[in-house]
Amino acid sequence: MEQSVVRLTHCQKDIFCFSVPDNCPHCGGALRGGRLQEAPVSLPSPFSNGHKTSCCLLIAPAHDNLSREFDGMSDLHTGISNMSGVVYNYTRSGVGKQPTGWERCVSVPLVRPDMFHLLAQWDQYLERFSEGSLWDPAWHRFDEDDHNCFSFCLQFINSVLAAEGRSPLSRDAFIHSFILPKMRRVSKYTTLYQHIQRHRYYLVDRQEDTPVTTETRTPNDQRD
Ligand SMILES: [Zn+2]
Structure with a gap:
C-alpha cells in the first residue's frame, strides 16, 4: 500500500516524510504541538487507478524502470480506457479489454470534459478501432x-x-509533449519516495518559489 508523502517546513528546510515526526530532523526542535511555519502539505501522487478513469491514455511503467530517468517508450505498457474504465491494450495476442490490472498507472486525459459529442461516441470508436485487421494477430x-x-x-x-x-500527431511529438513530462514527474516522485523509505526524511533548503504541488526536488535533482 502506497503511503502519501508529506512536506513540512522548519528552520528554512523543506522536510519530506510519510508522517510528521515529533522533532525536526534538522534542528531537533519540537514539531508536534510546536509551531510550524506552515501546515504540512500532502504531495499528490503521479499515479492513478486507470479503471477509475475514462477516455485516458494509460501508461504503466515497468517496475525496474521507476528509479531511472525515462528516455523512451521501451518497457512501458500503454492502453486506452473506455467510458467505464475498461482498458483496451494491444499485445501479441491481439487487443485485450481489461477490467483489472491497471490500478497503478499514469493517466493522460484525451478528451476535454466539455466535448460531449466525443464522449458519447468514445466507446463505439474504441470498439470499432480495436476490431481493425491491423490489431488482429492472424x-x-x-x-x-x-x-x-x-x-x-x-x-x-x-x-x-x-x-x-484535426491533423495527426507524430510519434515523437506525442512522446515529447504528453508522455515524457509525466514520466519525469513519476521518476522524481519515485526517487523521493524511495529516499524517504530508506532514510525516513528528505531535507532540502527551502525553495520559496518552487510550487511543490507540481514539481518536487529530489535527492538526485535533475535538470529538465
Ligand atoms: Zn528545524
Whole structure:
C-alpha cells in the first residue's frame, strides 16, 4: 500500500516524510504541538487507478524502470480506457479489454470534459478501432519496436483527431509533449519516495518559489 508523502517546513528546510515526526530532523526542535511555519502539505501522487478513469491514455511503467530517468517508450505498457474504465491494450495476442490490472498507472486525459459529442461516441470508436485487421494477430504481427501497444494507442488517437478534422500527431511529438513530462514527474516522485523509505526524511533548503504541488526536488535533482 502506497503511503502519501508529506512536506513540512522548519528552520528554512523543506522536510519530506510519510508522517510528521515529533522533532525536526534538522534542528531537533519540537514539531508536534510546536509551531510550524506552515501546515504540512500532502504531495499528490503521479499515479492513478486507470479503471477509475475514462477516455485516458494509460501508461504503466515497468517496475525496474521507476528509479531511472525515462528516455523512451521501451518497457512501458500503454492502453486506452473506455467510458467505464475498461482498458483496451494491444499485445501479441491481439487487443485485450481489461477490467483489472491497471490500478497503478499514469493517466493522460484525451478528451476535454466539455466535448460531449466525443464522449458519447468514445466507446463505439474504441470498439470499432480495436476490431481493425491491423490489431488482429492472424493478419499482423506484433513487433516490439514498430507495431506495439503504443502504436495501437497513437493510431487510435490519430483516428479520433481525423474524425474531428484535426491533423495527426507524430510519434515523437506525442512522446515529447504528453508522455515524457509525466514520466519525469513519476521518476522524481519515485526517487523521493524511495529516499524517504530508506532514510525516513528528505531535507532540502527551502525553495520559496518552487510550487511543490507540481514539481518536487529530489535527492538526485535533475535538470529538465
Ligand atoms: Zn528545524
